[in-house]
Amino acid sequence: MDIITIQPITALIAGILILLMPRLLNYIVAIYLIVIGITGLMGTI
Numbered sequence: 001m002d003i004i005t006i007q008p009i010t011a012l013i014a015g016i017l018i019l020l021m022p023r024l025l026n027y028i029v030a031i032y033l034i035v036i037g038i039t040g041l042m043g044t045i
Contacts (some may be wrong), residue, residue, distance in 0.1 A: 010035070 014028045 006039070007036075 014032055018025050
């Protein structure tokens with residue numbers, strides 16, 4: 001899977017989890033940003 005496929009799936013899962021448990025918002029955003037940052041750095045190496 002490439003990053004173009006992963007981002008919408010990740011956003012959809014994060015949105016559903018936020019609706020179900022709003023307290024997870026901080027963790028979901030942090031994990032999402034870390035994953036996007038790592039994949040971005042891997043793509044440039």
